[in-house]
Amino acid sequence: MKAFIYQRADTTAHAAAAAIKPGAKIIAGGTNLLDLMKLQVETPSALVDINRLPLDKIEETPDGGLRVGALVRNSDLAADPRVRQRYGVLSRALLAGASAQLRNKATTGGNLLQRTRCYYFYDVTKPCNKRNPGSGCAALAGFNRIHAILGTSDQCIATHPSDMAVAMRALDAKVETVNGGGEARVIPIAEFHRLPGKTPDIETSLKSGEIITAVTLPPPPPGVHVYRKVRDRASYAFALVSVAAIVDSTRGRIRSARLALGGLAQKPWRAPQAEEKLADAAANTASFTAAANAVLEGARGFGGNDFKIPLTRRTLHSVLAETTRT
Amino acid sequence: MNENESFQIEMSRRTVIETGTTALLLTGLPQAALAAGAVDADPPPPSTTVELQINGHPHSLTLDPRTTLLDALREHLALTGSKKGCDHGQCGACTVLIQGRRINSCLTLAVMHDGQSITTIEGLADSENLHPMQAAFVEHDGFQCGYCTSGQICSAVGMLAESRNGMPSYVTEDLTQPAAELTDVEIRERMSGNICRCAAYPNIVAAIKQAAGMPT
Numbered sequence: 373m374k375a376f377i378y379q380r381a382d383t384t385a386h387a388a389a390a391a392i393k394p395g396a397k398i399i400a401g402g403t404n405l406l407d408l409m410k411l412q413v414e415t416p417s418a419l420v421d422i423n424r425l426p427l428d429k430i431e432e433t434p435d436g437g438l439r440v441g442a443l444v445r446n447s448d449l450a451a452d453p454r455v456r457q458r459y460g461v462l463s464r465a466l467l468a469g470a471s472a473q474l475r476n477k478a479t480t481g482g483n484l485l486q487r488t489r490c491y492y493f494y495d496v497t498k499p500c501n502k503r504n505p506g507s508g509c510a511a512l513a514g515f516n517r518i519h520a521i522l523g524t525s526d527q528c529i530a531t532h533p534s535d536m537a538v539a540m541r542a543l544d545a546k547v548e549t550v551n552g553g554g555e556a557r558v559i560p561i562a563e564f565h566r567l568p569g570k571t572p573d574i575e576t577s578l579k580s581g582e583i584i585t586a587v588t589l590p591p592p593p594p595g596v597h598v599y600r601k602v603r604d605r606a607s608y609a610f611a612l613v614s615v616a617a618i619v620d621s622t623r624g625r626i627r628s629a630r631l632a633l634g635g636l637a638q639k640p641w642r643a644p645q646a647e648e649k650l651a652d653a654a655a656n657t658a659s660f661t662a663a664a665n666a667v668l669e670g671a672r673g674f675g676g677n678d679f680k681i682p683l684t685r686r687t688l689h690s691v692l693a694e695t696t697r698t
Numbered sequence: 699m700n701e702n703e704s705f706q707i708e709m710s711r712r713t714v715i716e717t718g719t720t721a722l723l724l725t726g727l728p729q730a731a732l733a734a735g736a737v738d739a740d741p742p743p744p745s746t747t748v749e750l751q752i753n754g755h756p757h758s759l760t761l762d763p764r765t766t767l768l769d770a771l772r773e774h775l776a777l778t779g780s781k782k783g784c785d786h787g788q789c790g791a792c793t794v795l796i797q798g799r800r801i802n803s804c805l806t807l808a809v810m811h812d813g814q815s816i817t818t819i820e821g822l823a824d825s826e827n828l829h830p831m832q833a834a835f836v837e838h839d840g841f842q843c844g845y846c847t848s849g850q851i852c853s854a855v856g857m858l859a860e861s862r863n864g865m866p867s868y869v870t871e872d873l874t875q876p877a878a879e880l881t882d883v884e885i886r887e888r889m890s891g892n893i894c895r896c897a898a899y900p901n902i903v904a905a906i907k908q909a910a911g912m913p914t
Contacts, residue, residue: 607886
């Protein structure tokens, strides 16, 4: 680990002012950042510890939604009775991620900002446009079983590893931030994570020194909530494919559906065209196939991850059948 | 047998480890290297002072800020019960309880826990009486090599507390119920952050059930 100056922030304004300095990084749970610092993938010159800031509350919003502080731990958010009752897809997604120890430490804001688990991003001896812009992408022709099939570029085929963010994408969450000047901003989660394009090193729309203070959840849409995660072992593994679904149906007819997918792209992948195919459609194989085709439009495998295309198709069929059973 | 050999034979493995740690503390030289992991030619950053309440005892430590909680426990306080397996949060051997909650001590900095209470495997027993979870692991043979055991036991103690507080898990059928029953499937899912390379899992589950007061 490279040497750094440790600072503990007393106020959010102090944290944002400290974080804007070149080389500074915010640390909250630290479960991903410290891992990367040990490998010298991350080499901050200053760490700004925000763990003592009062950003650890879950509050009701006037419109019937919830406002989740950036420092709410993943386990506390998953266990909150309001989340379990009204946002089942979010609770399930959180509980599908990592281990109990990590969920006790990892925060809401940090989960959104975690980095890809691409092997080549983690290996500082290998080229990686995300870690070292312009050095190339070793995954394109390398071992790419876990990599993206949607929204890729010739620069990067990494995936975003979060489960939580996939559920938040289905729920149309909003990310609240504040910058060093004290200005607040609200970023729809659809615009929070970026596709790699020519700049895979820029992963979010956060600006330098901008700090996540909360995530707000609008009132929950009607329907059955499911989070299905397909992975190499039954627990404590990243998703190969995951589906967050909120489907409102009755007697074989779908009124509305929301679908967000994980493990497929550098951002949680919402599929509005697929949702249109399912709106006011019969809950049958034909409409599930039409929805899967819409999700996978433009999908491309890179050899090792070709299997994700049929796996996504089958997972979607299974989830849609499960959510429209009644 | 020369004098040096007889000296070593009389020392237990633990004595060697603790003496080694003390010597290291006295010289103070290799601390930055221990904290740094990979070789770093840069000068160490300024030290920070950390107050930790460990197993009920206050400790004041002056540390390189890079020192993980695990390294603070093992290398600075000779509390070597918490084990370093992967050092990347993947194996759970370093699990300790912070304010009663289980975490991976390898993935946090000691300085982040200034003023907090930490319970390690050394702090679970009540003087000569093993903690019920420790006793159950012994009775059910919940280990083979033992390297993961202190992490398993700390994790299991934290897991039972989570379960009593109504924490659901990925396999909990109905999230709207206040508390899930601790079935074998629930215990295995909730303990998935602790890897046992000897695969003592069936006995670990039995030990946890006994400590939870369930039929085994």
